[in-house]
Amino acid sequence: MKSITEVSNLENKRVILRLDLNVPLKNQEIQDETRILKMLPVINFLIEKKAKIIIISHVGRPKGEIQKELSLIPICENLKSKLNKDIKLITNNLLEIKKNDLFTATDEEIIFLENIRFYKEEEANDENFSKHLASLADLYVNDAFSCSHRAHASVCKITEFLPAYAGLQLNSEVEALKKVTSEIKKPVTCIIGGSKISTKIGIIKNLIPKFDNIIIVGGMANNILEYNGHSIGKSIKEDNCKDIIDEIFKTSKKFSCSIVYPEDVAVGKNLTDASKIKSLNEIENDDLILDIGPKTIEKIKLIIERSKTLLWNGPAGYFENINFANGSFEIAKKIVEKNNNNSIYSVAGGGDTNAVLNQIGAIEKFNFVSTAGGAFLEYLEGKDLPGITALN
Template sequence: MADFKTLHDAPFAGKRVLVRVDLNVPVENGVVSDTTRIERVVPTIRTIADKGGKVILLAHFGRPKAGPDEANSLNFLTTYLADHLGHPVAFAPHGIEASSRAIAAMQPGDVLLLENTRFHSGEEKNDPDFVTALAALGDVYVNDAFSAAHRAHATTEGLARKLPAYAGHSMTAELEALSKALDRPDRPVAAIVGGAKVSTKLELLGNLVKKVDILIIGGGMANTFLAAQGKAVGKSLCEHDLLDTARKILAEAGACEIVLPVDAVVAKEFKANAPSRAVSVDAVEADDMMLDTGPTSIENVASILRRTKTLVWNGPFGAFEMKPFDAGTMAIAKQAAAMTQAGDLVTIAGGGDTVSALNAAGVAAEFTYISTAGGAFLEWLEGKTLPGVHALRNH
């Protein structure tokens, strides 16, 4: 982490601090259904405010297409922020001039939320004139939105080039966790990669076979690899046009051990509580769908974890949203969590389905680190340079 300036390095007293945060929270019937992203930026806001800085929050929400629209306004989030901070949060309506007036009225320790950055056409274009106008509103820039760091937007990348730039607490924690997982891990390192399709994770698989000692493939994507080995997969989800790609990944794995299921839980129909049975991957019938990894495969993965020191997890083993096809994901999640709590395993997990599965298993809080970053987490695992991270590096 020596490449990044953190909040511990920054003098904030009396400074106008532009803080990029992720407030793109899920909303159902006008109510925030998951406040995790709000909770994660609270420590950064408090640190800056406690040091006498004027905290000016920059965030996007939704995908507005043509400037301001009420449905994507951030105004409603001031109440949630204030509740989590225990401190009032003011709001500035859309526009540089309106923002400037609101900032001029701030006192040290105040917190101000600016309107949705994507209401400005220059945000996603990283327009230099817009970046200059934004930079004039502040003295210091802090990025605490790793989840948006894969976008080269004005508030995620441009401002870091214009102002003294620092990584916030959440950004720092994310970078430290991911670096520990892949750049300087305790070995052996295992990665679980699941989910539906190989096609969405080709770059991820290509990078991981160079980085980890054991690659465990599960979910629907395992079916494509099994088919590539000549196994019958019945009516299971399978990308038959990628069989050659799967064979190439297997052939080029080198020293990386690739682990595929040896048995599966199959059903004739895709619905909750459908009649099911466990069969060898050599005994899948023409009208079977493989919907979860089987008991022997679960024990195989469990034995691998017992000899592993670091685990990176992206993607479930099966259709975990429906019983009984959640068994594989739940069992492995609980073992990984128990080993983490015992100090035997470092566990880093991310991706929407993965986080949902770990929450369903009741073990998310027991992992070493859970990333809420989605696309940025995946691109980091793929080995890509993230513009918002690169811009923070000391040059």
């Protein structure tokens, strides 16, 4: 996979830059700028190299139809102010645009194409559409790792018709994930949470042969507790998981990977309740398990202390209620402590995990925090990502 930083001369070269600027919008107002901020380095790099930049992105799921509420106008305006540059948004039918229609003024540096998912050909990975996109530029850069699990025209097929390179953020993401999946410093630990164990079984199975510890927390852990004969009251759980859990324990034994789950818990009677610490044999029928308890926290902190590499995906409890955020906060603080003395390589990902880190100002204190969602999870499962394969 070649990086755009390897290209010696980009002056006046027309570069299609595929970004993921799929930020949450409410009444055309941006609710979270995180993804925009992560894309600034590659844009600034190309500006510095005096390239002509054609930005392609999407917002939402318009399914091949123009939807005004999913226009890139607010994102374009946001970038204008951040870069202090004039940016032209092309709203004309993309299929009717020719290369000579772009950059008609000599001082134009950045052009935005309107939401690429307004065209049904995008998600169909259409060859003719991809050829047309490619005809607008001299080379292509993918800095949208979070879209790279999609076999879409602007992510995948376009690379067949232009010299293709990885962007700065995509490179960083792949390098970080390699350090927790293939180029690992041991001991290595994964903390994994979420409400459904079935959605994470692919990750768990892929990581068990490589990892020393898999710590299961959150709603997923309730299934493990019930499997081991403990009452979980009225806590969230997933049905028909016995075979999945059988497989986890069987595989972990084969590869000498320790599976860790709660030894004590914090419960409430409802989601807005105060927290009460209980041992596993004290859980009542009307209890909701909403966080891990102090014994479990100390055990996890000890494992983190002994680890040199750590991957975190999924909070330890119902952190939306501060009474049940302690487990997640304590895990985060311990990882940050290790990071501060450079004794661990830490990667976190997933919307809820990132929200926890944001709450305590820890995002910048991890080695890498992914905003890639589905692509992040599929990479951890060991799946090929079409956008990465295309660049290779």
